[in-house]
Amino acid sequence: MKIKAKEPSKKMTPALPVQPAPKAKAVAPAVKKTVPQTQRVTFSVRAEAGSKVFVAGSFNNWDPTAKEMSDKKGEGVYTATLSLPPGAHQYKFVVDGTWCADPECADWVQNEHGTLNSVKHVS
Numbered sequence: 001m002k003i004k005a006k007e008p009s010k011k012m013t014p015a016l017p018v019q020p021a022p023k024a025k026a027v028a029p030a031v032k033k034t035v036p037q038t039q040r041v042t043f044s045v046r047a048e049a050g051s052k053v054f055v056a057g058s059f060n061n062w063d064p065t066a067k068e069m070s071d072k073k074g075e076g077v078y079t080a081t082l083s084l085p086p087g088a089h090q091y092k093f094v095v096d097g098t099w100c101a102d103p104e105c106a107d108w109v110q111n112e113h114g115t116l117n118s119v120k121h122v123s
Helices: none
Strands: 039-046 053-056 075-082 085-095 098-100 106-111 117-123
Touching: 039 085, 039 117, 053 075, 075 085
Parallel strands: none
Antiparallel strands: 039 075, 053 085, 085 098, 085 117, 106 117
């Protein structure tokens, strides 16, 4: 009886551990925030030199002392510059405690007090 030689056993290569696929980084969709751009707006009014002049309006909750205007040359021309978002902004000047509409502004609306507010349009 002939003994058959054993067939060489097949070498099995060890299976490599399965690596999880690298996680894709979550990418937020490119959404552009539409933040309204503000625009610098200069308010100007003539009043007696040495007066205390402020601008108050819908942009500062009608606070009569929030934004003081300055007379840089001492000639009675008071100015203040604010950054305002687009839209219509109602305002008044407060000169030595007295509220007054802007005499140079042709766009006015009546308010709940029966007086007029000036309107500045920012685009």
